[in-house]
Amino acid sequence: xxxxxxxxxxxxxxxxxxxxxxxxxxxxxxxxxxxxxxxxxxxxxxxxxxxxxxxxxxxxxxxxxxxxxxxxxxxxxxxxxxxxxxxxxx
Numbered sequence: 001x002x003x004x005x006x007x008x009x010x011x012x013x014x015x016x017x018x019x020x021x022x023x024x025x026x027x028x029x030x031x032x033x034x035x036x037x038x039x040x041x042x043x044x045x046x047x048x049x050x051x052x053x054x055x056x057x058x059x060x061x062x063x064x065x066x067x068x069x070x071x072x073x074x075x076x077x078x079x080x081x082x083x084x085x086x087x088x089x090x
Contacts (some may be wrong), residue, residue, distance in 0.1 A: 026055045031063075031073060039064025040073075041081055043088055060084050 008015070018024050024037055031040070042058035050056060062081050063073035074080075 023055060030055075030057065031061070031071075033063075033071065033073075035065060035069040035071075039076060041076055043085060059088065 016023060018037075027033070027040065028037060033040075040061060040063055042061040044056055044058050048056035048058075061073065062076040063071055064076040065071065066073045066075040
């Protein structure tokens, strides 16, 4: 995990490492992802909970690999993501 976990230090943020692909399948299906899923940044409602059968759907998400892999998701942009985060917190 190393230095990447130090990028977002707010205690409300969580970093997930999906060694056993518990998230990869459900989110890959939800977002129709192809190729690597590293670098998916998601914002959730405060009430979001995993109900056991399907992970919560984010209010907003960006994909580091959107352009590279020609995916439909929004290309990750740190400033844009920060603005969306601030808007949700206010």
